[in-house]
Amino acid sequence: MSVTIEGAGPLTGEITVPGDKSVSHRAVLLGSLANGETRISGFLTGEDCLSTVSCMQKLGVPVQVNGSDVTVNGVGLEGLREPEDILDCGNSGTTARLLLGVLAGQPFYSVMTGDSSLRKRPMGRVTKPLKQMGAEILGRDDGKLLPLSVLHGRLRPIHYNSPVASAQVKSAVLLAGLFADGVTAVTEPEKSRDHSERMLAAFGAEVEVDGNTVRVHGKPKLQGQTVRVPGDISSAAFFLVAASIVPGSDLLVKNVGVNPTRTGVLEVLKDMGADLELVNERVESGEPVADIRVRAKELQGVEIGGDIVPRLIDELPVLAVAAMFAKGKTVVRDAAELKVKETDRIAAVVEEFDKLGAAVTATEDGFVVEGGRPLSGAIAHSRGDHRIAMSLCVAALAAQGAVTVEEPESVAISYPNFWDTLQELGCRVSGF
Numbered sequence: 001m002s003v004t005i006e007g008a009g010p011l012t013g014e015i016t017v018p019g020d021k022s023v024s025h026r027a028v029l030l031g032s033l034a035n036g037e038t039r040i041s042g043f044l045t046g047e048d049c050l051s052t053v054s055c056m057q058k059l060g061v062p063v064q065v066n067g068s069d070v071t072v073n074g075v076g077l078e079g080l081r082e083p084e085d086i087l088d089c090g091n092s093g094t095t096a097r098l099l100l101g102v103l104a105g106q107p108f109y110s111v112m113t114g115d116s117s118l119r120k121r122p123m124g125r126v127t128k129p130l131k132q133m134g135a136e137i138l139g140r141d142d143g144k145l146l147p148l149s150v151l152h153g154r155l156r157p158i159h160y161n162s163p164v165a166s167a168q169v170k171s172a173v174l175l176a177g178l179f180a181d182g183v184t185a186v187t188e189p190e191k192s193r194d195h196s197e198r199m200l201a202a203f204g205a206e207v208e209v210d211g212n213t214v215r216v217h218g219k220p221k222l223q224g225q226t227v228r229v230p231g232d233i234s235s236a237a238f239f240l241v242a243a244s245i246v247p248g249s250d251l252l253v254k255n256v257g258v259n260p261t262r263t264g265v266l267e268v269l270k271d272m273g274a275d276l277e278l279v280n281e282r283v284e285s286g287e288p289v290a291d292i293r294v295r296a297k298e299l300q301g302v303e304i305g306g307d308i309v310p311r312l313i314d315e316l317p318v319l320a321v322a323a324m325f326a327k328g329k330t331v332v333r334d335a336a337e338l339k340v341k342e343t344d345r346i347a348a349v350v351e352e353f354d355k356l357g358a359a360v361t362a363t364e365d366g367f368v369v370e371g372g373r374p375l376s377g378a379i380a381h382s383r384g385d386h387r388i389a390m391s392l393c394v395a396a397l398a399a400q401g402a403v404t405v406e407e408p409e410s411v412a413i414s415y416p417n418f419w420d421t422l423q424e425l426g427c428r429v430s431g432f
């Protein structure tokens with residue numbers, strides 16, 4: 001399959017974006033481990049979060065999905081049961097890594113796998129601390145690659161100093177810590193998204209946050225909650241960039257999660273000179289939320305690096321698009337993590353946007369964009385990566401000529417109604 005985009009007029013009006021992927025995964029996981037019912041609204045029905053639902057169902061948790069309303073009948077910390085079959089995490093790194101933390105603490109055997117992309121992604125970053133806690137995990141490459149078998153083990157608490165700023169690593173250790181007696185701690189080099197610690201506290205766990213260290217007390221009694229999932233800022237980012245670069249645009253993106261550990265994209269766009277305004281700021285289910293108004297404006301190149309990177313890691317492909325339409329040079333550093341996402345996102349950005357005429361060069365830990373070159377019509381490939389597919393589509397809206405994106409189906413991983421929203425905004429898109 002392929003889609004073709006032949007530009008767009010000004011993007012105007014109001015849109016909403018689907019629920020936050022990170023929050024949706026965590027609501028199902030914690031709801032499963034809690035006692036009583038958890039009701040989730042605004043759940044992301046993207047394929048990744050549905051992978052988490054199906055794994056928890058296989059572990060014996062009644063989870064009902066009714067559009068974006070989900071009900072989880074929690075089985076309690078000790079209520080999961082041995083799955084009859086392999087747990088399939090699909091394309092979702094978050095499912096695989098967070099679930100490993102949960103499975104490490106179970107008194108039964110389980111096996112997990114994923115699609116061809118996920119089977120290449122590093123799991124050693126999670127299995128290493130879990131093994132230090134006493135988990136027995138076997139798998140390819142000495143337990144570093146899926147498929148992985150998790151044997152039953154008794155966990156002890158550790159204080160893990162993570163070499164990477166990764167919310168998936170942090171969350172896996174904290175979730176395993178729920179099954180250990182005593183206090184489990186994780187320190188990371190820079191602060192990654194903190195949805196796990198916020199939600200653990202909301203479900204009744206004792207959680208302490210001290211700078212880049214998070215501690216959780218083991219064996220809590222978690223209580224089911226009502227969770228309102230905010231719109232995903234990572235999905236909103238596509239339209240924030242699109243409306244910044246398509247002349248004449250004036251768009252309101254409603255109900256976006258603006259947790260400070262996720263708003264690096266807003267800071268960088270503002271640095272680039274984008275016209276962004278947060279309105280109607282509020283807090284819902286422990287997460288800051290706002291509507292974001294964006295108006296087209298000429299952008300300037302910037303430098304992106306250091307501790308902001310974990311706060312915008314998934315937005316770097318679409319920020320690269322903003323940089324292509326900006327005046328001057330944009331340099332992205334400290335982003336080697338991009339190489340271990342659904343695809344190598346540094347290679348994908350460099351090689352796929354080259355087809356449209358962009359000037360992007362790879363570096364060891366990022367890329368450099370020479371902005372201001374007009375992009376032209378071309379055929380490019382998503383490489384099966386949802387964020388690359390949508391970034392190509394955003395570039396296409398402001399390119400001169402028709403851009404065809406091959407294998408765009410992966411947008412359903414995180415943004416199932418992306419095509420509908422493009423159409424509602426009057427973009428000329430066909431083939432989906």
Ligand SMILES: O=C(O)C1=C[C@@H](OP(=O)(O)O)[C@@H](O)[C@H](O)C1
Nearest residue numbers: 022094165166167168169313314
């Ligand atoms: O914890 C999460 O929900 C996520 C953490 C990030 O990954 P890392 O933990 O690998 O940085 C991010 O890229 C991913 O999309 C979602």
Ligand SMILES: C=C(OP(=O)(O)O)C(=O)O
Nearest residue numbers: 091092093094314341387
């Ligand atoms: C990297 C991503 O997700 P995950 O790690 O959950 O596959 C993403 O959504 O960009």
